[in-house]
Amino acid sequence: MAGSGFESLEQCLEKHLPLAELQEVKRLLYGKETRKLDLPGAALEAASRGDFELQGYAFEAAAEQQRRPRTVRVGLVQNRTPLPADTPVVKQVTALHRRMEAVVEVAAMCGVNIICFQEAWTMPFAFCTREKLPWTEFAESAEDGPTIKFCQELARKHGMVLVSPVLERDSDHGDVLWNTAVVVASSGAVLGKTRKNHIPRVGDFNESTYYMEGNLGHPVFQTQFGRIAVNICYGRHHPLNWLMYSINGAEIIFNPSATIGALSESLWPVEARNAAIANHCFTCAINRVGREHFPNEFTSGDGKKAHRDFGYFYGSSYVAAPDGSRTPGLSRTRDGLLVTELDLNLCRQVNDIWGFKMTGRYEMYARELAEAVKPDYTPKIVKE
Numbered sequence: 001m002a003g004s005g006f007e008s009l010e011q012c013l014e015k016h017l018p019l020a021e022l023q024e025v026k027r028l029l030y031g032k033e034t035r036k037l038d039l040p041g042a043a044l045e046a047a048s049r050g051d052f053e054l055q056g057y058a059f060e061a062a063a064e065q066q067r068r069p070r071t072v073r074v075g076l077v078q079n080r081t082p083l084p085a086d087t088p089v090v091k092q093v094t095a096l097h098r099r100m101e102a103v104v105e106v107a108a109m110c111g112v113n114i115i116c117f118q119e120a121w122t123m124p125f126a127f128c129t130r131e132k133l134p135w136t137e138f139a140e141s142a143e144d145g146p147t148i149k150f151c152q153e154l155a156r157k158h159g160m161v162l163v164s165p166v167l168e169r170d171s172d173h174g175d176v177l178w179n180t181a182v183v184v185a186s187s188g189a190v191l192g193k194t195r196k197n198h199i200p201r202v203g204d205f206n207e208s209t210y211y212m213e214g215n216l217g218h219p220v221f222q223t224q225f226g227r228i229a230v231n232i233c234y235g236r237h238h239p240l241n242w243l244m245y246s247i248n249g250a251e252i253i254f255n256p257s258a259t260i261g262a263l264s265e266s267l268w269p270v271e272a273r274n275a276a277i278a279n280h281c282f283t284c285a286i287n288r289v290g291r292e293h294f295p296n297e298f299t300s301g302d303g304k305k306a307h308r309d310f311g312y313f314y315g316s317s318y319v320a321a322p323d324g325s326r327t328p329g330l331s332r333t334r335d336g337l338l339v340t341e342l343d344l345n346l347c348r349q350v351n352d353i354w355g356f357k358m359t360g361r362y363e364m365y366a367r368e369l370a371e372a373v374k375p376d377y378t379p380k381i382v383k384e
């Protein structure tokens with residue numbers, strides 16, 4: 001399994017394919033070509049100084065007579081944890097705040113309107129360990145914790161919407177923990193929060209030790225720049241989860257994730273992209289980068305030897321459009337900011353062409369699903 005030795009699929013194709021074949025392969029792999037954004041030199045220099053990749057693309061929509069283009073720039077951030085996992089908690093959080101402050105600064109130079117960080121971005125992805133301390137100390141209030149205050153300041157400074165996925169401690173409800181994403185409006189107000197609906201029970205993803213399935217349904221947030229939703233990580237394997245955000249009107253669905261090559265890398269380019277197609281919306285898949293080591297060995301009851309690291313988080317963040325086209329991915333190895341310009345008019349335009357909303361048989365599925373979840377249900381199998 002490729003770890004940090006393989007930079008990206010795109011780089012490999014560009015290195016080995018002649019131009020004519022490369023164009024055909026890209027057409028098949030990525031759909032209609034996305035235009036490269038001309039990003040400011042100062043932003044490219046700042047990214048290079050800060051040692052993170054900066055890429056920019058734009059999806060186009062057709063001109064309409066009665067609606068102006070609804071262009072919005074989104075920023076997807078993928079990163080390593082800058083300090084070892086056994087560094088004191090506050091130091092780790094502070095280092096991550098400083099790192100994101102620098103990335104958001106560059107995003108602002110690139111005209112980003114909405115930025116989303118990776119899943120549980122203020123901490124190492126320690127849920128593999130099943131240990132409580134010190135990892136639960138990374139949890140904080142989604143309303144007025146230090147990270148939300150940090151995001152509010154950035155939102156106000158840059159007039160940017162921030163999507164901040166954190167480990168939430170809900171002290172109003174018995175101090176329980178949740179895997180949450182907070183949406184901070186460009187005014188700096190907390191617009192609301194959403195919680196991870198599907199909790200993995202696969203490999204070392206022992207997250208069910210820490211929090212339960214979210215209880216907030218599928219909220220969509222009306223921001224100054226468009227209607228957004230957040231489908232956190234493992235929720236991307238559940239087509240109905242994407243569907244419900246779309247039914248509630250999401251035009252952009254962010255998918256902040258933490259996932260490793262051995263488990264999901266071949267699924268990664270397919271799932272968020274398919275969701276964009278099926279739901280006539282934009283999807284933004286974000287994954288963390290690198291290998292995180294933990295102080296104590298752990299096992300996950302799968303016969304594997306006790307180990308101290310989770311595996312290789314392969315980055316490769318990308319944006320997919322309702323017409324099935326997608327940006328190239330960020331690298332598998334480096335921190336990065338992917339700036340993508342979307343014209344939200346494309347959602348309705350593709351809906352008018354393909355009509356999945358019109359042809360969806362929701363009432364029939366609702367009826368059949370309501371039956372299927374009853375304890376006395378028997379599957380409708382026709383036998384000879």
Ligand SMILES: NC(=O)NCCC(=O)O
Nearest residue numbers: 200205233234258259264
């Ligand atoms: N963070 C998380 O839910 N990961 C589960 C693995 C995956 O969905 O690829």
